Amino acid sequence: MPFLETGDKTTLFYNDWGSxxxxxxxHGWPLDSDMWEYQSRFLAENGLRVIAYDRRGFGRxxxxxxGYDYDTLAADLKALLDxxxxxxATLVGFSMGGGEVARYIGRYGAARVSKAVLLSAVxxxxxxxxDNPDGVEKSVFDAMVGGLEKDRPNFIATFGKQFFGAGLxxxxxxxxxxxxxxxxxxxxxxxxxxxxVRAFSETDFRRDxxxxxxxxxxxxxxxxxxxxxxxxxxxxxxxxxxAEYKEYEGAPHAVFFTEKDRFNRDLLEFLKK
Numbered sequence: 001m002p003f004l005e006t007g008d009k010t011t012l013f014y015n016d017w018g019s020x021x022x023x024x025x026x027h028g029w030p031l032d033s034d035m036w037e038y039q040s041r042f043l044a045e046n047g048l049r050v051i052a053y054d055r056r057g058f059g060r061x062x063x064x065x066x067g068y069d070y071d072t073l074a075a076d077l078k079a080l081l082d083x084x085x086x087x088x089a090t091l092v093g094f095s096m097g098g099g100e101v102a103r104y105i106g107r108y109g110a111a112r113v114s115k116a117v118l119l120s121a122v123x124x125x126x127x128x129x130x131d132n133p134d135g136v137e138k139s140v141f142d143a144m145v146g147g148l149e150k151d152r153p154n155f156i157a158t159f160g161k162q163f164f165g166a167g168l169x170x171x172x173x174x175x176x177x178x179x180x181x182x183x184x185x186x187x188x189x190x191x192x193x194x195x196x197v198r199a200f201s202e203t204d205f206r207r208d209x210x211x212x213x214x215x216x217x218x219x220x221x222x223x224x225x226x227x228x229x230x231x232x233x234x235x236x237x238x239x240x241x242x243a244e245y246k247e248y249e250g251a252p253h254a255v256f257f258t259e260k261d262r263f264n265r266d267l268l269e270f271l272k273k
Contacts, residue, residue, distance in 0.1 A: 004083040006056075006076055008067060013060035014053035014080060018044030022086045023271060025052040026077065028095030028120070029200060030156060030185040030193050032059025035094070038260040039267070046268055051089075053080055055097075057192025059184070068195035070203045074103040081112045090115040090271055094256055095227060096200040098123050098236075106208030116216045117267065120253050122227055123205040123236045132204075134231060141201040148194050156185045162225050165252025172258060181254075209239040216243040217270045219263065221251030244270070 003011050015033065023043055025036045033052035043050045054061040056076055057068060067073075077100050081089065091113055093101035098121020105116060128135035147155035160166070160181050164173040185193075218240070220233025227233075229247055237245035246266060251259050 004080060006079045008064070008072075010056045010064050010067060010076070011062040012053055012056060012076060012080060014051060015040070016084065017041075017050045018048055020047045020049050021271065022049040022051060022089040024077075024081070024086070024089050024091050025050065026091065026093040026097030026100050027052070027055065027058070028097050029196050030058070030188055031181060032061075032184050032187065034059070034184055035181070035256060038257060039092075039264060042264050043268065043271075048271060051080070051084065051086065055100075055192075055196075057189040057196070059187055063189035063192060065191060066195075068192055068199050070099050070103040070199055070205075071107070073100050073199075074107055077104050078108055078111075086112050088112070088114040090117065092117040092119065092267070093121055094119045095253065096122055096196060099200055099203060099205060102205040102208040102212075103203075105214070106205070106211050109211070110214050113214065115214055115270070116212065117270065118216070118218045118233070118236055119263070120220055120224055120227055120255055121218070121232060121236060122200045123232060124209050124239055125204045125206055126201045126227070126231070127204075136201070136231065138201075141197055144197050145194055148190070148197070152190060152193070153182070153186060157182050159226075160185075163252070164254045165221075165223065165225075165258060173254075177257065206239065209236055212240045212243075215270075215273070216240045217246070217266070218243050219246045219248070219255065219266065221253060221255050221259070222247050222249045223251055224253045226253035 032054045098118040218237040220229040
C-alpha cells in the first residue's frame with residue numbers, strides 16, 4: 001500500500017488512481033478515505049487522477065498522540081501534494097475536510113491548487129462566540145466529547161443516523177451502509193477522534209476563506225442537521241469571492257452517499273469547466 005512520511009514522522013496512507021487532471025479528496029470526521037468509494041471510481045473512469053488519503057489518526061494512517069490542529073493537518077496535505085508533485089489540483093473537502101482545504105489555501109495560497117470544493121463543510125466557523133453569535137454553543141461539542149469518552153461505538157452509531165438522515169420513514173440508507181461507516185470510524189484513534197471534535201468546532205476559517213482567489217464550489221444539504229447549511233455552507237459561499245453555491249433540498253449531511261449521483265454530476269461538471 002502507498003504511504004508517505006510527514007516531517008514529524010507520521011505515516012499517511014493514500015490511494016492514487018487514474019490519470020489526468022488531479023483531484024484530491026479529503027474525508028470527513030470520523031471516517032477515512034474509503035468514504036469516497038462512490039466518487040473515486042467515477043472520477044477516475046471519467047479521465048481524472050484521483051488522490052484520496054487517510055487523515056493522521058484515521059484509517060490506515062499512523063496514530064500519533066498529537067498534531068490534530070488544522071495547521072498541522074494542512075501541512076500534512078501539503079506534504080502529500082509535494083510527495084506526489086501534484087500540480088493544478090482540485091481540493092475537495094467533506095465536512096471536517098473542508099477545514100483542511102480552507103487552511104491549506106489560507107497558509108499556502110494556490111500552490112499546486114487550481115480549484116476548491118467545500119462539501120457539507122465546517123467552514124467558516126462552527127463555534128458560537130461574541131463575534132460569531134450565530135454559531136453553535138460549545139455545550140453541543142462538549143456533549144459529543146462526553147459521548148465519545150463514555151461509549152464511543154454507541155455514540156458513533158447514534159451519530160451515524162443523523163449523519164445519513166436515516167429514520168423510520170427513510171429507507172434510502174441501508175443498515176449495511178451505516179455499519180460500513182461505523183467500521184471506518186472505529187478504525188480511528190480515540191485520541192484523534194476527540195481532538196478533531198475540538199479542532200473542527202473551535203477553528204476559525206473566516207480569514208482563510210477570504211484569501212480564496214480561485215474557482216470554488218460550495219455544496220450543502222438543505223436538511224443537514226450535523227452541520228446546518230445556514231451556519232456553514234451559505235456563509236462560506238458569501239465569503240468566497242465568486243463562489244458557486246448549490247444547496248440540495250431535503251438532503252442530510254452525508255450527501256457523498258445519499259445524493260451521490262447528483263453530487264458526482266455537479267462535481268464532474270465543475271472539474272471539466
